[in-house]
């Protein structure tokens with residue numbers, strides 16, 4: 068079987084790979100987009116509860132974790148959220164802001180994927196699914212061996228995503244190829260993932276499964292103020308998913324149960340209003356009643372705050388605003404929305420996503436060590452990095 072020749076081969080037909088292939092083909096390149104799955108864009112379809120939180124209107128470099136924090140600035144400024152929003156509008160896809168700049172489709176994420184696939188077809192790029200990549204060798208041309216024959220290309224783009232949700236086709240191919248060509252890979256770990264608890268904390272959480280409240284969580288010097296949800300296994304909800312990206316095994320998690328109050332002033336005010344009230348009754352005004360009861364029963368006792376000495380009040384306020392819990396683990400890649408770490412950006416050109424050392428080799432999307440916060444930032448990175456490489460290949 069003769070080896071096929073292509074200008075550009077993109078491996079991985081997710082958000083980043085599809086966007087890159089469209090841009091490259093529009094520039095007149097012959098482009099082949101490969102995926103090992105029978106369906107493409109599967110994470111787009113499951114994202115945002117089926118409505119795809121496709122970008123965040125305020126996305127900027129500060130919303131991303133990376134060992135090279137400035138790297139994502141170039142791609143995000145060349146292809147900012149406003150340009151993707153314009154793309155969404157131009158395809159007649161209705162959308163709305165849910166909160167904090169998070170933009171969702173009004174209807175189904177399928178509309179967005181269909182629009183991408185329609186652009187892909189019009190661009191002239193060729194999509195092939197169910198192609199298993201066995202081996203990649205050489206450099207300009209790169210030779211890709213598959214069960215269906217070998218393919219040569221001048222430029223090779225890896226867009227195979229991270230390790231999260233293996234059931235949707237995640238593999239570590241991009242990391243393997245990066246290492247094969249001598250590029251460093253920042254160690255990976257699950258991110259935007261629920262945390263599990265052990266022992267008494269697990270029982271505490273189990274007894275409150277389904278209860279949620281606004282908190283601020285701190286780990287490793289990072290803080291997020293959002294909603295926390297108790298589950299049968301531990302903690303979830305946006306605050307926990309956000310902080311999980313900063314948390315590592317063994318780290319303590321600091322919980323502020325009163326993130327919107329000046330707790331000292333609040334307590335003194337409540338004491339002035341009624342000196343007889345118990346802590347539980349005061350907390351039940353600002354927290355779900357079951358949580359107030361459980362916190363008092365397990366951690367705080369149920370004192371009458373008016374009867375506490377100043378040092379005891381300080382101790383109580385510290386427990387309410389900086390309670391330290393040690394999660395047992397994260398739920399892992401099985402439920403993680405993204406993978407932190409990945410191809411080290413110090414080895415890539417920020418304008419083009421090209422390897423600095425291996426001409427013609429590119430890495431885009433989630434396989435790169437750029438991990439967004441929860442709220443549309445990860446898709447914005449996929450579009451922006453895919454677009455940047457699409458202009459260069």
Ligand code: FDA
Nearest residue numbers: 079081082083103114115120227228236432433443445446
């Ligand atoms: P992506 O993982 O999307 O695509 C990679 C592609 O490569 C897949 O099609 C895969 O089959 C293919 N592939 C993998 N290995 C291969 C191999 N060896 N050979 C050939 N092909 C291979 N983000 C956000 O901004 N807003 C949101 O609402 C959500 N919601 C959300 C929900 C859930 C449940 C998850 C799991 C994730 C999210 N995300 C999100 C994150 C977002 O989905 C993610 O960051 C992007 O899909 C990453 O896009 P990529 O194109 O880089 O990888």
